Amino acid sequence: MEQVKVMSTKVSPFGMSVLIGLEEKGVKYEYQEEDLLTKKSDLLLQMNPVHKKVPVLIHNGKPICESLIILQYIDEVWNFNQFLPSMPYERATARFWADFANKFYESVAPIVKSKGEDQEQGKRNLLERLQLLEGALKEMSAGGSLPFFSGKDFGFLDIVFIPYASFFHAFETIGNFKIPFESEYPLLDAWVKRCIERDSVKKVLPSFDKVLEVALHLRKKVLVD
C-alpha cells in the first residue's frame, strides 16, 4: 500500500501546489503541519537535512523536496491525467513559467516584509509580473478561448500559480492598494475565479483572511526585529 505524507505549512504557496497536485490525482495522503518559526520537527530535519524547508513529500519512506520537483514526481508516479504536456517544447514552456511563478514570491515579499520605497518596489514587481503572466496566459489559452494555462485541462502551471491567488487580498490590504485585475489582467481574473471553484483548490487554499492574519503577524515580527 502506498504511504504518502506531506510536511508543509498552511500558507506556503509551494506546499499548496503539492497538495493540489495530490488532490487532483486522487492520492490519499497524511498531512503534517510544520511550525517553522518555533521548532522544526525531527522528521523534517531528517527528511530535508539540506534545506530544512517545506514542502517535503515522503513516499513510502523516501523524501522528495522542492515543490516543482515534487509536482513532476507526482505526475510521473501517478501517470494518468498528466499535469505536464506530452511534447518537449510545451513541457519546456510550462517549466519556464513555473520557474518564473516560483520566484514570484521573493520579488513581492517586500509588500509584506518592508515599508517605504522597498514596499513600493514590491508592489511594482507584483504588477510587472502579473502583466507578464497575463501575456503568457493569453498565449497559452489561445487568446482566452481555452480555460487554463495548460489549455483545455487544469495542469502544471495552473497548480503552481493558483496558490498565489490566496495572497492578493493580503497584498492589497497591507500594501494599501488595489490590484487592477478587471482593467489590466482580465484573463488572470477570470482564470482565478474559475480555478478557485475546483474541488482540489477549494480544499487546499486557506481563506484570504487566514493568509492576511499570518502575513500581518509576519510583518509585525519582521519590522520589529
Add this chain to the structure above:
Amino acid sequence: MEEELKVLGAWASPYSVRVQIALDLKGINYTLYEQDLINKSQLLLQSNPVHKKIPALIHNGKAISESLIILQYIDETWPAVPLLPKHPYERAVALFWAAFTDDKFSLSFRDICRTQGEKQEKCIKETVANMLVLEEALKGRPFFGGESVGYVDIVLGCRAVWIQVCEEIGGVKLIDPHNTPFLYAWVQRFRNLDCVKKWLPDFDKLLSYAYMVRNYFLQQ
C-alpha cells in the same frame, strides 16, 4: 525535415557551457552563436524576452531558455545517452542536487569574485560548507550520475574553471584531495571528457576576465 539547432551562448558562462557539453555528449549537431552580453542581439532579445539572458536554444525556430530547462528539453528530445535517470525517485534526487548547486553557487561564486573582506569571507565559508555537502552526496561514485556522466555532473562540472578562479581570488581551496577527496577525483575525471575539454574556458583567460569584473565592482 532537417533539424536546425542554434545555441546562443557566451564562452565564460557556465550556464552556456553546460548546454554545449550536453549536446556534444549526445552527439547532436548545432551552431553556436557567441553573444555580446552588453549590446544584446535582436535574436537574443526575441528568444528570451522575459529574462534577456543566455543561454537560449533555438530548435527549428522555437526558443527555449533557462539552462536547466534547456537540459531537460535536450534530454527529452534526444533520449539517447540519457542525462537524467529513468526512475522517478532517482530523477527527483538528480533534479534536487542540480538545483542545489545552482541555488548555492551562482551568487556565492559571483560574490567571492566581486567582494572582499567580511562579505567575501562569509561567501567562502558558505561555499566550503556546501562543497562538503556535495562530497557527501557523491558518496564515492565515479560520477553523480553513477557509472557515467549525467545531469548533476554537467550542471556542477561546467563551473570547474570558475571554482579554480574563486580559489585564486579568494585565496582558498574549495575542492582538494584532503577535505573533499571524492569531489577532487570527480572533477579530474569530468574534465578529462572530450566534450568537456572542448568547452571549459581556459583558466588564464577566465581569471583575467574575472579580475576585470572584480576591479569594476570594487570601485563601485
